[in-house]
Every structure is written in C-alpha cells, then in structure tokens.
Amino acid sequence: MSKKILEIDNLTFDYDGTNVLENINLSLDEKDFLAIIGPNGGGKSTLLNLILGILETKNGKITINNQDPSKQLSNIGYVPQNTNINTSFPIKVIEVVLMGHISDKKPLFGYSDAEKACALGALTQVGMEQFANAKIGSLSGGQRQRVMIARALCNHPTLLLLDEPTASIDVDGQRKIYELLKDLNKLMTIIVVSHDISVTLNYANKVAYINKFLTLHNNISRFSTTPQNGHFCEVELMQMFRNKNV
Amino acid sequence: MFEIFTTDFMQNALIAGIIVSLISGIIGSLIVVNRMVFLAGGIAHTSYGGIGFAIFLGLPIFLGASIFAIIASILMSFLALKYKDRVDTFIGLIWATGMAIGVILIDLTPGYNVDLMSYLFGSILAVETGDIYTMFSILIVILVFIVFGYRNILAVSYDSQYAHIRGINVGLFYTLILVISSIGIVITMKVVGLILVIAMLTIPVFIAEKISNSLIWMMIASGLISTLFTITGLVVSYYYNFTTGATIILVSVAGMILFLGVQKIYSIVKK
Numbered sequence: 001m002s003k004k005i006l007e008i009d010n011l012t013f014d015y016d017g018t019n020v021l022e023n024i025n026l027s028l029d030e031k032d033f034l035a036i037i038g039p040n041g042g043g044k045s046t047l048l049n050l051i052l053g054i055l056e057t058k059n060g061k062i063t064i065n066n067q068d069p070s071k072q073l074s075n076i077g078y079v080p081q082n083t084n085i086n087t088s089f090p091i092k093v094i095e096v097v098l099m100g101h102i103s104d105k106k107p108l109f110g111y112s113d114a115e116k117a118c119a120l121g122a123l124t125q126v127g128m129e130q131f132a133n134a135k136i137g138s139l140s141g142g143q144r145q146r147v148m149i150a151r152a153l154c155n156h157p158t159l160l161l162l163d164e165p166t167a168s169i170d171v172d173g174q175r176k177i178y179e180l181l182k183d184l185n186k187l188m189t190i191i192v193v194s195h196d197i198s199v200t201l202n203y204a205n206k207v208a209y210i211n212k213f214l215t216l217h218n219n220i221s222r223f224s225t226t227p228q229n230g231h232f233c234e235v236e237l238m239q240m241f242r243n244k245n246v
Numbered sequence: 247m248f249e250i251f252t253t254d255f256m257q258n259a260l261i262a263g264i265i266v267s268l269i270s271g272i273i274g275s276l277i278v279v280n281r282m283v284f285l286a287g288g289i290a291h292t293s294y295g296g297i298g299f300a301i302f303l304g305l306p307i308f309l310g311a312s313i314f315a316i317i318a319s320i321l322m323s324f325l326a327l328k329y330k331d332r333v334d335t336f337i338g339l340i341w342a343t344g345m346a347i348g349v350i351l352i353d354l355t356p357g358y359n360v361d362l363m364s365y366l367f368g369s370i371l372a373v374e375t376g377d378i379y380t381m382f383s384i385l386i387v388i389l390v391f392i393v394f395g396y397r398n399i400l401a402v403s404y405d406s407q408y409a410h411i412r413g414i415n416v417g418l419f420y421t422l423i424l425v426i427s428s429i430g431i432v433i434t435m436k437v438v439g440l441i442l443v444i445a446m447l448t449i450p451v452f453i454a455e456k457i458s459n460s461l462i463w464m465m466i467a468s469g470l471i472s473t474l475f476t477i478t479g480l481v482v483s484y485y486y487n488f489t490t491g492a493t494i495i496l497v498s499v500a501g502m503i504l505f506l507g508v509q510k511i512y513s514i515v516k517k
C-alpha cells in the first residue's frame with residue numbers, strides 16, 4: 001500500500017456566492033503524477049490555491065500528509081501560473097530561486113553556502129545557470145518560467161504543484177522540462193495543470209478534468225501510448241470526460 | 247567650498263544631510279519597490295496631525311509626528327492587507343484627516359504663531375546636535391532591520407504570495423516595512439519638509455533603479471546619490487541664500503534630467 005500524500009474531501013468553494021468548485025474529491029498517493037486539464041475559468045488555479053492554503057477552505061477538507069496544508073508548506077513546491085509579476089523589481093535570478101528555501105532554517109543573515117549551491121543546482125537543472133546574475137526582468141517569459149520551476153525545486157518538496165509551467169516555453173524546452181519532471185517524479189508527487197494534453201499524457205498516471213466538478217481518470221496508459229496523427233486529440237478526451245460526468 | 251562648513255549650524259546641517267540622505271535612499275528604495283509611494287505620501291501628511299498634537303500638548307515636534315506616522319502606517323498596513331482594491335480611498339481619507347487634525351490643534355493652541363514654512367519645506371539649517379543623535383539612532387535601527395530581515399523583506403516585496411507559502415509572516419513584515427518607512431519619512435521631512443519629501447524619497451531611487459540589479463545595491467546607490475544631491479543643494483542654497491529643502495529637490499531634478507540625458511546619448515552612441 002503506498003502512502004497517501006494528498007486527500008481532498010467534499011470540497012466546495014465560491015469566491016462571492018457562485019460555486020467555482022463543487023464537491024471535489026481527490027486522493028493522491030506518493031509518486032503519483034496528476035495532470036489537471038479543463039477550460040479557462042474551470043477552477044484549476046483555484047484548486048491549487050486551496051491546496052497551498054493561499055485561499056481558505058470553507059467547505060470540505062484538504063489534508064497533505066494527513067495534516068492541514070498550512071503545516072506542510074515546507075514540503076510543497078509551487079510554480080504559479082503568472083510568472084510575469086513585478087518584472088521591474090531589482091532582483092537577480094539567483095535571488096528569486098533562493099526565495100524557494102524555507103524561512104525557518106535560515107542563517108542569521110544572508111544565505112548559506114549550501115543554499116546558494118542548491119539554488120545554482122536547481123538553475124542548472126532547468127538550463128538557466130548562465131543567467132544566475134541577470135536581472136529577472138531582463139529574461140523572456142519562457143526563461144522566467146524556468147526560473148520559477150527552479151525556485152520550486154529549491155526546498156526539495158515531496159509535493160510539487162505546477163500551474164501551466166510550460167505555457168510560454170518553446171517545444172524543445174517543454175520536452176526538457178517534462179523529462180525533468182519525469183525524473184523528479186521518482187522522488188516526489190507531482191500535480192501539473194496543462195492545456196497541452198498530448199505532452200502531459202505521456203508522463204501523467206492520473207488525469208483530472210476540472211470544470212467546477214472534477215472527473216478523475218486513474219489509468220490513462222491506454223490513451224497515452226499511441227497518439228494519433230502525432231498528437232493526442234484534446235477535444236476527444238474532453239468529450240470523454242464530459243460524458244463520464246453527465 | 248569647505249570654508250562654508252566652518253560654522254556650527256552648517257556642520258550640523260552637513261552631518262544631518264548625509265545621515266538623512268542615507269536613510270531616505272534606503273527607505274525610498276523600499277517604498278518604490280513595494281509600490282507604496284501613495285502610502286508614503288499619506289503617512290507624511292498624516293504626521294502633520296502629530297505636529298499639531300505635539301504643539302498643542304507642548305511635546306517635542308518629532309515625537310508627535312512620529313507617533314502619528316506610526317499609527318497611520320499600522321492602520322494603512324492593516325487596510326492594505328485587508329482591502330487590497332480599496333486601499334487608495336482609505337489612504338486619501340487618513341491623509342486628509344491627519345492634516346485637518348493638525349490644523350485644528352494648532353488653531354486651538356493659544357498664542358502659537360507657528361512657522362509653518364519650516365514644516366512644509368524643511369529646516370535643515372535648524373538641526374541641533376541632539377537631532378543628529380536621533381537621526382543616527384534611526385539610521386542604525388533601519389540598517390539592523392535591513393541586514394537581519396533582508397531575505398524576508400526581499401521575498402515579501404518581490405512576491406508576497408510565494409513568501410506566504412514559504413512560511414514567512416507576510417502581514418508582519420509588510421507592517422514592519424511600513425512602520426520603519428514611516429519613521430524614515432518623518433526624519434526626511436526635517437530636511438526637505440512635508441511638501442517635498444516624496445521627491446527626496448523617489449528621485450534618487452529612480453536613478454539607482456536603472457543602474458542596479460538587486461535591492462541592496464539599489465539602496466546603497468540611492469543613499470549615495472541622495473547624499474550627493476543633498477550636499478550640492480546645501481552648498482548652492484548657502485551661496486544664493488535659497489531655501490535649502492527646495493534647492494535640494496531642484497538639484498535632484500536637475501541630476502535626474504542630466505542622468506536621463508547621458509543615458510540617452512550613451513544608448514545612441516552604442517548603436
């Protein structure tokens with residue numbers, strides 16, 4: 001029996017009155033790789049924000065390693081959907097990555113050598129080490145996304161959440177990042193929101209379709225092995241999930 | 247040029263000018279990167295209420311202004327965290343209320359003929375030795391806060407959402423940044439006054455931002471640029487008998503235009 005990492009029970013959430021998520025149930029084991037798909041406004045980012053405790057759960061329950069998410073923050077890595085915040089901020093790439101370290105293990109001031117080495121290592125993993133001392137605003141959107149992925153790896157999470165991490169990364173870069181995620185998956189549970197089903201299906205072992213409700217598909221190997229015409233048809237898959245839900 | 251600093255009051259003005267320039271460079275950087283310029287204006291004006299309060303009760307002016315500034319900054323921090331989208335309205339409200347309280351309290355103080363100009367435009371030439379100790383202590387407090395809190399300050403300022411999930415108490419640090427800033431704002435007002443304080447806090451930062459790629463260098467660069475402007479302004483105002491605060495600001499503006507010009511020429515030449 002593998003270990004439960006994430007457990008969501010009967011989660012319903014609204015921003016101001018109208019439900020954005022309804023009756024969500026989800027359970028992830030150690031080393032699961034969950035892909036979340038669904039239309040714009042379906043509630044994917046909202047679900048991630050609830051898991052992270054950025055939004056407060058009102059109805060239902062979320063536990064990570066059997067604890068409240070707020071107690072498990074140090075075990076979570078996160079790549080936000082919008083990586084274009086504050087691009088005029090005077091901050092170096094390496095400093096952004098260093099932010100990923102956990103705050104309660106820090107030295108009296110500055111960063112320890114181990115932390116710096118770790119941050120550089122994470123940058124190397126995403127192929128951005130030569131930009132370590134560049135200003136974050138001087139990077140392209142895709143490069144910035146890679147930096148955010150490096151930042152999420154910095155605290156050696158056991159649960160890694162990525163919200164459309166490759167949305168503006170080139171084809172070659174995407175493949176590299178998914179290969180990296182595949183390697184990381186040996187060490188950690190991964191949840192990735194992506195519209196890029198053809199790529200995702202080759203790596204995920206579970207797929208959730210979210211459009212207010214969540215429909216989970218546990219065994220997707222039969223879809224992923226032989227993509228037709230070179231790529232998997234997203235529309236067909238969405239259709240399939242929708243039928244299952246109705 | 248150095249002979250003008252032989253008198254006591256000019257020496258005090260020089261030392262105070264340097265300390266306050268360093269403070270305003272650091273605080274100005276924090277304010278600009280956190281997009282708190284309007285908040286800073288609010289705090290500065292609210293502190294006028296504290297000036298009235300101090301005059302009314304016969305307390306030291308700086309104490310009154312600081313108390314009001316700190317209260318205003320805590321209040322604004324609370325409102326900014328709670329009502330992100332509406333905070334502008336609240337700042338405007340606190341801003342006006344603070345000033346109105348100041349005016350009324352001064353009205354209520356019998357026989358007080360306050361030299362308003364020195365609050366509105368600064369009074370660096372009236373700095374006393376005691377003031378310099380206060381300024382220096384404030385500089386030390388700010389430096390300690392920056393050095394030991396740098397990681398968290400950087401994280402909260404750059405990406406508060408991520409700071410939160412890394413376990414940093416964002417509300418606490420946001421409030422600390424504002425409170426520390428408010429003390430820096432009040433002390434900067436001593437040099438250039440209420441009307442010009444925002445210019446002193448932001449012009450050197452504007453230049454520093456262009457030449458630095460990290461927050462700490464931005465603070466150091468702003469502090470040095472600000473020092474240069476202040477000393478130049480002090481000297482110019484001495485020779486031409488101008489109001490010092492206003493001269494410092496005009497020197498800063500001229501410096502900024504010069505910098506932009508040089509930058510423009512440099513970019514054309516590089517092509």
Ligand SMILES: Nc1ncnc2c1ncn2[C@@H]1O[C@H](COP(=O)(O)OP(=O)(O)OP(=O)(O)O)[C@@H](O)[C@H]1O
Binds near residue numbers: 016020038040042043
């Ligand atoms: N802060 C907010 N306040 C009010 N409503 C919100 C807020 N954030 C999101 N919503 C609403 O909640 C719904 C779900 O939004 P969410 O961002 O979770 O969608 P998403 O699935 O991530 O979409 P996308 O694919 O565009 O990223 C949308 O209808 C959106 O309008």
Ligand SMILES: [Mg+2]
Binds near residue numbers: 044046163
């Ligand atoms: Mg989203």
